[in-house]
Amino acid sequence: MKTIGEIISKYRDRSDLIDLLSEVQEEYGYLSEDNMRIIEQSLDIPLVDIYGVATFYSSFKLNPAGRHIIRVCKGTACHVKKADMIEGVLDDLLGLRDKQTTEDGRFTLELVNCIGACAKAPNIMIDDKVYGELTKEKAERIIKEFTGQ
Amino acid sequence: MKKLSEYVDTEKGAKELAGDRVTVGVATCGISAGAGETLKALQDANLGVLVDPVGCSGACYNEPIVTVKQGGVYSIYSHVTKDKAQKIVDAVKTGKICGELFTAHGLTEMDYYKKQQRIVMENCGLINPLSIEQYAACGGFKGLLEALLLEPKEVIDVMKDSRLRGRGGAGFSTGVKWSFVLGKTGKKYLICNADEGDPGAFMNRIMLESDPFKVLEGMMIAAYAIGADEAFIYMRLERPLSIRMMQKAISLLGEKHLLGENILGKEGYNLKIRVKKGAGAFVCGEETALMNSIMGQRGYPRPRPPFPAEKGLWDKPTIINNVDTMANVATIMKIGLDRYKKIGTEKSRGTKTVCLTGNVKRPGVIEVPFGISLKEIVYDIGGGTPDGTKFKAVQMGGPAGGCIPASLMDLPLDYEPLTAAGAIMGSGGVVVMTDRDCMVDVARYFMSFTQKESCGKCTPCREGTLRLLEILERLTDGSGKKEDIELARKLSIFIRDSSLCGLGQNAPNPILSTMKYFMDEYVQHAEQKTCAAGVCKNMLTYVITDKCVGCGNCARICPVAAISGKLKTKYAIDDEKCIKCGECMRNCAFKAIEKKSTP
Numbered sequence: 089m090k091t092i093g094e095i096i097s098k099y100r101d102r103s104d105l106i107d108l109l110s111e112v113q114e115e116y117g118y119l120s121e122d123n124m125r126i127i128e129q130s131l132d133i134p135l136v137d138i139y140g141v142a143t144f145y146s147s148f149k150l151n152p153a154g155r156h157i158i159r160v161c162k163g164t165a166c167h168v169k170k171a172d173m174i175e176g177v178l179d180d181l182l183g184l185r186d187k188q189t190t191e192d193g194r195f196t197l198e199l200v201n202c203i204g205a206c207a208k209a210p211n212i213m214i215d216d217k218v219y220g221e222l223t224k225e226k227a228e229r230i231i232k233e234f235t236g237q
Numbered sequence: 238m239k240k241l242s243e244y245v246d247t248e249k250g251a252k253e254l255a256g257d258r259v260t261v262g263v264a265t266c267g268i269s270a271g272a273g274e275t276l277k278a279l280q281d282a283n284l285g286v287l288v289d290p291v292g293c294s295g296a297c298y299n300e301p302i303v304t305v306k307q308g309g310v311y312s313i314y315s316h317v318t319k320d321k322a323q324k325i326v327d328a329v330k331t332g333k334i335c336g337e338l339f340t341a342h343g344l345t346e347m348d349y350y351k352k353q354q355r356i357v358m359e360n361c362g363l364i365n366p367l368s369i370e371q372y373a374a375c376g377g378f379k380g381l382l383e384a385l386l387l388e389p390k391e392v393i394d395v396m397k398d399s400r401l402r403g404r405g406g407a408g409f410s411t412g413v414k415w416s417f418v419l420g421k422t423g424k425k426y427l428i429c430n431a432d433e434g435d436p437g438a439f440m441n442r443i444m445l446e447s448d449p450f451k452v453l454e455g456m457m458i459a460a461y462a463i464g465a466d467e468a469f470i471y472m473r474l475e476r477p478l479s480i481r482m483m484q485k486a487i488s489l490l491g492e493k494h495l496l497g498e499n500i501l502g503k504e505g506y507n508l509k510i511r512v513k514k515g516a517g518a519f520v521c522g523e524e525t526a527l528m529n530s531i532m533g534q535r536g537y538p539r540p541r542p543p544f545p546a547e548k549g550l551w552d553k554p555t556i557i558n559n560v561d562t563m564a565n566v567a568t569i570m571k572i573g574l575d576r577y578k579k580i581g582t583e584k585s586r587g588t589k590t591v592c593l594t595g596n597v598k599r600p601g602v603i604e605v606p607f608g609i610s611l612k613e614i615v616y617d618i619g620g621g622t623p624d625g626t627k628f629k630a631v632q633m634g635g636p637a638g639g640c641i642p643a644s645l646m647d648l649p650l651d652y653e654p655l656t657a658a659g660a661i662m663g664s665g666g667v668v669v670m671t672d673r674d675c676m677v678d679v680a681r682y683f684m685s686f687t688q689k690e691s692c693g694k695c696t697p698c699r700e701g702t703l704r705l706l707e708i709l710e711r712l713t714d715g716s717g718k719k720e721d722i723e724l725a726r727k728l729s730i731f732i733r734d735s736s737l738c739g740l741g742q743n744a745p746n747p748i749l750s751t752m753k754y755f756m757d758e759y760v761q762h763a764e765q766k767t768c769a770a771g772v773c774k775n776m777l778t779y780v781i782t783d784k785c786v787g788c789g790n791c792a793r794i795c796p797v798a799a800i801s802g803k804l805k806t807k808y809a810i811d812d813e814k815c816i817k818c819g820e821c822m823r824n825c826a827f828k829a830i831e832k833k834s835t836p
Contacts, residue, residue, distance in 0.1 A: 105533035106516050110474075137534075144535040144692075145516030147474050159475075163436030164632065164668045165594035167682050176818070201519060201686065203475050204439035206592060206666075207297030207600035208269045216477045220269035224823075 090115050092123050096130045105133065105141055109148060118149040154189045154196035156234075158182075158214050163202030165209035174210055175199070177227045181237065195235065238385060239502035241378050244493045250370030257286040259329060261317075262302045262362055264293035264446040265439075265478050266601075271318045272301035278322035279303070284329050292447020294362025296349055297601035299340060302362070305329055313347075314338040349599050352617050354580060354588055356572060357564045358604045361447035366482060369489050372450040378495075380570030384458045385503050390419060392462035392570075399569045399577055400586045405430060405522075405559030406634070406663045408585070408652040411566070417546035418463050418554040426555040427460045427468040429563050430527060431483075434473060434519045435635030436686065437666035440590035441560040443602045445472075445479040448564070449486035455563030457500070457508060458570055463556050466507045471527055474515050484512050519690035523738050524557045526692070537694050538738035559664075561590055581607035585651050593619050595668035596626060605650065612646040615669055626671035630754070634663025636683045636690075637743030639750025640676065659750035661743070675772035676755040677762050681709035683747035691740065698741030701732040705748065715775040717763045726752060767834045774817040777832050779810050784829035791821035791830065 095115060099108040108131075112123055119142050128135040142148045160174050178184050184197035205211045208220025212227065219230050231237075241247065261267070261276040280288045286307070296302065299315035303325050306312075312334055317325055321338060328335040344350045355361075364371040372378075384392045397412030418425055429452065433441040444452055452470075460468050472480050487510050490496045498507045513531050520526045521536040528550050530536040549555020558566075565587060569577050581587045585607040591614065594600045598620035605614065611631060615621065622628045630640045639660035641648065648654050652662045670679065688702040708725045711717040729745030736742045752759060761767050768776040781791070787805040792798075799815040802808030810821070810830075822830040 101533075103531065103533040106530065107514065110514060110516060140535050141533065145518050147517035162686075164635070164666070164682070165437050165600070167436075168595045168668060168670060168674050168679075200475060200517075201434065201690070202436035202438075203265075204433065204442045205265050205269050205297075206437050206439055206594040206668075207602070208266055208300070209594060209600075211269060218265055218269035220266070 092116075092126050093130075096127060099131070102131070102133060105131075105138065106145070109138070109142060113148060117155075118152050152189070152193070154194050156194060156215055157196050157198060158184075158212060158231075159198045159200045159203065161201075161203045161205070161209070161211040161213070162199050163204075163206055163209070165206035166202075166211060169209040171210040173224050174212060174222055174227050177224060177231060181228065181231050182235065238382075241373060241382060241501070244495055244501070245373045245378070246370050247373040250368060250372070250374030253287060253289070253368070254364070254371055254374055257308070258306045259284060259286055259288045259325070260291040260304045260306075260363075261288070262293050262300060263290045264443060265476070266293055266297040267300045267302065268478070270300035270316075274319035275301045275303065275317050275322050278319050279325060282322070282326045284326065286329065289365045289368075291363060292361050292366045293443050293602065294344065295358065295443065295602040295604070296347070296599070298599045303338075307332060311343050313340045313343070315340045348620070349601070349603075349618055352605065352609065352613055353603050354606050355604045356577075356580070356588055357451075357561070357568050358444070358448070358590060358602070359568075360451065361443060364448070366447050366449055367485055367489065369450060369493060372448070376571055377450055378454055380567045381454050381457050381461075382501070383570045384461055385501060385506065389462045389464060392458065393419060395569065395574060396462070396566065399574055400584070401562070401565055401569060402585055402652065403559060404561035404565065404589070404664070406637070406661065408662060411558065411562055414546065414558075415459070415463050415556060417544070418556060421554045424467075424553045425463055425465040426550045426553055427456060427463060427465040428524075428527070428531070428550070428555060428557040429456050429468065429470040429560060430522065430524065430557055431470050431472045431479070431560045432515055432522045432527060433476070433560070433664065434522045435637075435664050435666055437594055437632070437635055437668045438592050438664040440592050440602050440665055442476050442479050444560055444564055444590075445476070446482050449482050450490075451564050451567050452483075452560055453486060453490060453510065455558075455566040456510060457495075458566050459556065459558060459563065460508045461506055465556070466509070468508060468510045469513045469531055469550075470510065471513045471515060471521070471531060474517055480512060480514060487512065518692070519686075520692040520738070520740050523740060526738070527557070528555065535692075537692055538740070540737060561664075582649070582651055584653070589650060589662070589665055591650070591665045591667055593667050593669070595632070596622050596671045596674065597669040598623060607651050608649045610647050610649055611641065611667075614650065614667060615646065619669065622669060622671045626673055628669070629672050629674060630670045630676070632660075632668040632670060632679065632747070633666065634661035634746075635666050636686050637661060637739065637746055638663045638666075639746045640670070640679070640754060641750075642754040659746070659753050661746070673770050673772070675713075675768050675770035676751040676758050677709065677768075678713055678770075678772045680748045680751045681706070681713050684709050684744070687740065687744040691744075695735075695737040695741060697732045697735040698737070698744060701728060701736075702741070702744050704728060705732070705745065709748070712759065712762045713768075713773045713775075715762075715766045715773070719760075719763050722752070722756075722759050722763055769834055771832050771834055776834055777817050778812055779815055779817065779819070779822060779830055779832050781808050781810060782829050782831055783807065784827050786827055786829070788826070791825055794820050794824050796820065
């Protein structure tokens, strides 16, 4: 695991703040107050600016997230192809709603705008992989396989 | 100036493309259908021919797609999942065609492509996206070389003369935009806006994943024309594959010394290109918000003027163009004005990439000349709506766009006619809707999207969209009143006229356009409390018909025990307990359960 100092050392410029925060989150799963304070001191960026950026963009998390992120696409094509049903599957199988994490810390659910695989709607994305043309049964199978239920 | 062959082994690329070859489409759509496993299976099979990953040819409905080229004959195979890969292996080894998976001997044989005209997407799905040699062999960098023979101002004149309009949505002349920075000296920046955030639009993703060098070539031409030595491509975090492809493509260009200083031996032509990742904010597609985000700030928009060409990144003159525009720039310089001018309409020349999705038989990405009718797009290319449904409308232009009803399907695909009809061209997303889609629900869906994505800076958008959403939620959950319709309409106009940026100004469009064409549905929701499409749950009743044989399956499935009855007699649903999940209807083997929209 990279230390916070190692990550910060790669970024010098105020304009790199979003890239820096993204990498910190990639490594630690979320942006802790401690880490944001270290960034403040190392790069001389006011904490309020760091916090401002961290709370503006939806991908930044201020609380620990699960090791795997399950994203349910809420794009237009998915909506007309009844993506609501997939939210129901995740609620049934994992007891998760938007931005919630399972108790064992393995999975976090995020409802996202559009992952851009509209022709295969409805879609979900687990970590970086997209699963398309889902039916209720297919979604259940994928989630069960992935979670080992 | 130096020759391209001093930098890129074009012959190697030409040889690869000319020989026998098996390709698998592994863009995001393909991967979601399992193309990654198919590619691996074919690579592991020792076929004795080149097995190449390619991007997406746009026919997403056929993924995973494998194309075999043997002895100069192409065979396109569809739906080749891993378990069917062996059939392709057998076909290649025996030199025969696998009839079961066979689709066509070339794209032009397929109905899907017959009305398309592919000049921007010409390489998509055909070349290995990360093979700079194959790109060059297909005429890549020809446009750049042509541009470098001209003075920067002459390149801008070519763009003006081509009448290329920005493909990001507004349709402003690219050449005119570039000319704004012409006389300015000192540092200038170029930005390629790849923050493709409209739900239902993924043409940029297809370009970035399938032909990244074409986008980069367009940027190289643009940077030369406007005199920028530093460029950014701002990309959407939710598209990880696009980001990886673009980063690799940029580093390959660097390795070949096609980025850096005195590029191609042209004295003083210097350029570096950097990928900047967004962090999940729809408003950052707006150019002033995007620039703030590149500078590491909150992605707030600001009033214009000053426009970016005056005061952009770090207050320096900045030109921002969309991915599709950049690819068009490279295309125009490559094929020349004479050929380009013959495509499209007088006012809007060239082609438009369009994402065709929703309830249509053949969803995917298409490239069509401006002026083609919407009917041709939905029926001739898309194959119409799924069996048993009736076509109702297309939604165009994403959350800023509007709906166009079936009765106006003769409208041409062009900026002005679409705007006049209450929709917009936008980025070019076309979502097909049928009699099973509720237009009030669609308006509610878009409003929930915009409301969440409102950055909160200006009051009309921040507060107004929330109130609009509340009204639409009332209308769709059955608690709406007749007055709500007029209230929503008035508020919509107010938000449109008083918001700071495009996000708020266009947010009411989905409501206003559905009211224009589907007012009857609003009235039904508000007054009769019915939803004819059967979408709004609170207005539905599930009933068991006389087809019921009394098997009792539905009673066992029902999650809330709302169904009761005696075996071998007709069962009944208690509407009070029913949560309208539809499980009983989906699982009834005798199709004895129907949903009705009367309360």
